[in-house]
Amino acid sequence: MPSKIFRKIFPGWNGGTYIDRASVNVPPLLLDLYPGASAAYSTRKLDQNYTGYALQVRRVSDNATLDIGFVNNEFDSIAFQTFISGTTGRVSIWYDQSGNGRNLTNGTALEQPKLTIVNNKYALAFESSNGTRLISGVTNAIATNGIYSTFGVGLIFNTTGNKILFHQDQGSVRIGQWFKVTGASNNSVVFSNNDTTNANDISFNSSPYSMNMLSLIRKTSSAELWVNGFTNGSTPASGTPSYSAGNMGGIYVGRRTLGEAYDGLSPELILYPADMTTDRLAIETNIRNYYGF
DSSP: OOHHHHTTSOSSGGGTOOOOOOOOOSSSOHHHHSOOOSEEEESBOOOTTOOSOSEEEEETTTOOEEEEOEETTEEOHHHHHHHHTTSOEEEEEEOOTTSSOOOEEOOOGGGSOEEEEETTEEEEEEOTTTTOOEEOOOOSOSSBTTBEEEEEEEEESOOSSEEEEEEEEETTEEEEEEEEEESTTEEEEEEEOSSTTOEEEEEEEOOTTSEEEEEEEEOSSEEEEEETTEEOOOEEOOSOOOOOTTSOOOEEESOSSGGGOOOEEESEEEEESSOOTTTHHHHHHHHHHHHTO
16 A cells, blocks of 8 residues: 555644645555445546446537546546537536445436536536436445445535535435535534434534535444544434335435535545444545545
């Protein structure tokens, strides 16, 4: 594994100082170092053995689509720019790099997120005005006995009302709402247990228009959220975690309902069906180094 990743594990981050922004997107890649993801979406390549694409892009001018992959483990920007040729590109499929086939899709043109650039990296832009979102079907569980970890990047444009970047259902029961913004730049995650009213909120403040590293870990008896490396501690999760391998609903990115539509960007979301506490800091370091914040 690249020594540069592990020389940088944080003498200063938790103290408010971030040190190095060198690229770490060279083999071994993030999922090579930390395998076992149940779903993994990114505009960079995450696994050196992955042979698929990053995104399917729809050209707005004529609705033609093109699957676009990677060059040197980076999103193939030349293929993208050549394809859209001065018009706009919207994402119709965000491919799952975990090997589990949980691709995020949307066939409704106006609901497809745009592809844009932040910190010189490509990201998906979600707009509440159009209710943009991507969805996976019911493809078995993303958790193990209710235990899971998620990692990703979010940038908020609009903090008015409820905005939810990530949502996971089990039947009619929410098991997670990740990067939920409830006004006043309030970032929170909701974990539900046996019913939709039994939820734990973990809240943090974060400024709009800033990139944020969000990590959450759901255990059998507690839930914890980290925003840019800081946590307010573990919150007890009372009751039995919502979990049934045969009754898992889809993954929603951007919104579930129109009233929860997200305004902002996300270039990467990774889900693990396990407690990744031991590797959390190293995974966060890799992601933050790559996206340069």
